[in-house]
Amino acid sequence: MRDESAPASEAGAEEPVPARTGPGRWQRSRARVERVALELFDRHGVEAVTVEQICAAAGIGPATFYRHFGTKDGVLFAYRPLFLEAIRTAVSRAPAGTASDQVEAALLDFAEYLEAHADELAMRDRIVAANPVLLPRTLLVQREWEAELTRALAAARGVPDTDPTVWWNAALGLVVIRAAFRRWRGEAAATLRGCVRESLAEARATIATRAAPGTTPAHPDPATPPALEDERAREGHDGDG
Amino acid sequence: MRDESAPASEAGAEEPVPARTGPGRWQRSRARVERVALELFDRHGVEAVTVEQICAAAGIGPATFYRHFGTKDGVLFAYRPLFLEAIRTAVSRAPAGTASDQVEAALLDFAEYLEAHADELAMRDRIVAANPVLLPRTLLVQREWEAELTRALAAARGVPDTDPTVWWNAALGLVVIRAAFRRWRGEAAATLRGCVRESLAEARATIATRAAPGTTPAHPDPATPPALEDERAREGHDGDG
Structure with a gap:
């Protein structure tokens, strides 16, 4: 031995x-x-x-x-520390701006890192899909990514980890990553970076249709189901997907 | 035996x-x-x-x-089917409207159900906190809630489960529930229902600060960190928290 x-x-x-x-x-x-x-x-x-x-x-x-x-x-799951490092690096490279600008830049940078590991990611997906007992641990990894994004963003902005704007941006950022992964798997020709852009646009369009009480609704008729505004959502997409 | x-x-x-x-x-x-x-x-x-x-x-x-x-x-974890049933019931009671209106009504209704089980929820929280090995399964439960909310919402709106607007609203809804739980635990006097309202407002304020490429930015200066707009966020709060 x-x-x-x-x-x-x-x-x-x-x-x-x-x-x-x-x-x-x-x-x-x-x-x-x-x-x-x-x-x-x-x-x-x-x-x-x-x-x-x-x-x-x-x-x-x-x-x-x-x-x-x-x-x-x-x-x-040995990839975890390297991926967390990639998240920290991506945040440290993001230009100054609002928390959401920084998260957006970091997500696009992280997506590029993930694409460089596309083969291993696809294998891990198949392995977890074939072994549902591994799913809870996979969810824990996603939660770790969210926590790392929160910490890195707070550090970059000089605010505490508990800052709600930072936490919200990190939590929403992780939903964007999950949505981008789904999209990437479904569209053979897409790049993950392009899928992140489209998912970001979708998140914005979804929230924009919320009729916040006491504020001007973003849509005139609350009984009309919101269209996803596909055209607008794709405006910012630079065609690399 | x-x-x-x-x-x-x-x-x-x-x-x-x-x-x-x-x-x-x-x-x-x-x-x-x-x-x-x-x-x-x-x-x-x-x-x-x-x-x-x-x-x-x-x-x-x-x-x-x-x-x-x-x-x-x-x-x-025996509570899982009952909580999923509570989510379905909450969605079925939500008045017609946009997907986000329906999710908002369902979240507030579900929060009321959860408050009726506040003692057990607090015990489960302490038990999981004392046994980190239980955390992955707890994350799986949250993912089940998201999937159930997606399915119930899709059924209520007569669209497929894969509808992106429905999925986004359900995913964002679960982030709101997580944030509301944190807030509820931190503020002894708060109701979960009130915390859901405040978290919904925070989510909206966070997304509103995103400078979507190709759209009018919601804030004039992208270099200024977004204030959380606490006053506006609390406008719709009816004081039950």
Whole structure:
């Protein structure tokens, strides 16, 4: 069981190292192990695949696997910290503006990151769809994204995490991501970035039809079902979807 | 183990029965078992409580418990079908109007139902907070509420479940419920209904500050962080919070 043939990341982290032995090397190794595991889960189902099979296919020892991923499910959700980092990076790159402007820029930037991982995302989708027991944990990941977006946005704006404008923008941003994912899966030719733009427009159009008490209604006749205003919603779409 | 002293609902369901022996009686019995279980979980922690202890405290046999609740966790989430029914009822009572008018009326009606179960909701909150392992399942329940609201709204409007206006309104409605719950927990004197009203106003104010490309911005200067427009947001609040 103690086959430690895999490169150990932590050992080399303290010293200045060339590319082949530092943390960068384990990051690549780690990404390869995740990819191998996803492919096995996708082909045979999570239940049918053993840690030993993943280790054999990835050329690492079980001790290395357990140290880095904890459990078999752990390798499936090992992407979490990298995705959270991508959210922080996206917010830090967003130009100054209103909270909603910043969220919009961050969502489009994050969408680009996600597209760079489109194959793995599609595999994870199929794996979770085939194993409903994994759905609750997937929902937890989405909630983590929302919390990270809230924190990063609050930090960028110099306000507390509890600021309601920041929280609302982050929560609505996550609904936009979910809607964009659905749209992306349904439209083979679309880019996720384009789907985020369309979902943002849809969210705005939906809210615009709300007749807020005490304010001027955005639609003249509350008995008329709101059209989705598809034309207006697509105005801001730059055609990359 | 075969202590079947508890009233069996199914047995009496076929014949016209007086109040003491029909399904209504088991519904009350079932609510009592749930209440007893919640109290034990809240006092001692879910891990420390056994099914035998719940059965002893509720005066039912383990076979009855397992038949109706499946597992120990099952009794904690046994409220799900009743809450989904409350969502359907709330939508069916909402007057005709735009999808957002209907969701707003349904959310306020559902909030009233939830307030009638305030004690149990507070206990469940404490139990989940003390057992983070239960959080993913709680998120799944919120997703079920969203799906049920989508279905009920689509049925009420005679459109397919996939209608984007219906989906958006349901998804945004669930964010409003989450925000209202937070607010309710934070403000001892508030009613959930009042919190739903304030959260709806906050959602509107947040979206109104978005500068939609190609449309007139709702705020003159995109570099100015949006105030939450507290005064306007509270205009429609009728003071029951």
